[in-house]
Amino acid sequence: MIRVEELDVIVNKNTRLLSNIDFSLDYSEIVSIVGKNGAGKSTLLRAICGDLRTAKGVVKYDNTSIRNLDLQSLSRIRAVVSQSIQLQFSFTVAEVVAFGRSPFNNFYNKNSDIKVVHECLREVDAYNLRYRDYTTLSGGEKQRVQFARALAQVWDAIQSQEGCYLFLDEPLSNLDISHQHDIMNILSKIVKKNVGIFIILHDLNLAAQYSDRIIILKDGEVFRSGSTEEIFKDSIISSAFDFQVKILVHPNNDCPLVVPG
């Protein structure tokens, strides 16, 4: 379990990006982070992943402070998909996914690594792209390939159900509706294999349908957190986003549906 206690992130001496964040992420749960632009969602992700210096507070992975974990051991228990990855050079899709195996091999990709790469590509419906030049892919295809890369990184832990974490920063922003649900279905499938999933989403309906827990950030603080039923109320969502919305109910699966209103 990841625990975050009284976390503050301050940059440039006095710009406060996050204050007093208490948060936890357990194995086998999907936690969605939602909030307005600039609410501190990506900053929270980076702080938990160990990429940002925190001004105050602790981040603990299974009771070990992140400061005592080296990059190598962290890379074996958590994978991250960032918002924008700019790759200048013409690697093939398979090679990009194979980067996800780099924490496990020193120099060469073993045959077992290549097998994992192919399985991850099949999982995200990108196997047919495996020899394509990554730089020529569309935005959505790139996102699926990056997701496959992250899957490849924690694939062993997923298969052995040892426990690992996936951090996804708006992984669906460029995807069509069918691939959005595909990815969310993959997440719902692998979450059962002892995986903790932290996902930043802008589509509230997707968050409502697939999350175990939802956290709303506002101005660098936790505005509300709780289950879908607790969070999806007209008043809460409207004030979180400073925008009037109405919550309806999906006619087939009883999920909340957020519409402007």
Next chain:
Amino acid sequence: MFMSIKATEAIVLPGVFSNKRKYLYIIFLSLITALIILTLFSIGIGAVFIPVDDVIKIIMHQFLSTAIQEELIQSEVILIAIRLPRVLMCLLIGATLAVCGAVLQGLFRNPLADPQLIGVSSGAALGVAISIILGPSLNKLLPEMEISSILPFMAFFGGFAATTIVYRISSKHGKTSVSTMLLSGIAINALCGSIIGYLIFLADDNQIRDLTFWTLGSLNGSSWKSLYAIFPFLIFTIVVLPFFSSKLNVILLGEEEAKYLGVDVDKLKKYMIFLASLGVGACVAVSGIIGFIGLVVPHLVRLIIGPDLRILIPASIILGATLLLCSDLIARTVVAPTELPIGIVTSLLGAPFFIWLLIKNRSLQNYL
């Protein structure tokens, strides 16, 4: 559109996956064969022509103590004392410049990076300008000091100092900003350039000529002595840098991603910049500024076998050695009995090739 995608597939197919291995073997085998043949020819060509079979006999005689005919003794002296150190120097310098270029392009995630960007060359040039132009006045204080003997050290020290300053400016809290580094490289290059300009203003005609020739690069002074002096630095760079290629590959995804994949990016950057400035500094110290090898060779290799640094770096080492040997052969034969500065040859070959590359890539991007 269709054509361009097919073409890209053909270029990127070679890589780490098993279906590409055969292709890679062929490429490496031909690169190595070309290097060996060119080396044997290059040793033989010069004022006294020595045929390849005699070259092989002489080398066998030297290193394996096999029998040799009387009439080859004279050729042996020329070959061992003059040609061999020069050819070896060429191979080592070409390999070092190419490997440093490949590593810096990877580190900066920019195909336009080359060793000159981090200030090595201009710092070294400043060191040389100081020793050539201020040398005579220093000589009055220390009469036994010879300018030619301190010149390589000044070049090495100047290059290393410039890189250190560039690195210091762009690092804070143990993190290094790539864009600040490139900008401070430009600033340091300009600063060194202006100081050199001032020194030229003070210099007499002979000194200006010496400095100009040094700046154009030359392997004319190669001897076993100078080879021994830089050998440890170059061989260290060439042998050690390829071991980092797998980590450098991950950096191509971005520094943040590389960290998430377990690579200590800041430490790696420090090591790479140190090693690159060590290697290039040593090269510049003995041969002057040889442009374009560090920029063009990795480009060329990337075009043939793709961007995977685990393959690109070793291939660059071989191709860099081959191309510099080729350039040196041209430099010392086209205007024989004198010779051209080698920097002129590498730039004359490298620049048009590079322009062609830019034009070609531009049209490819328009299609996609």
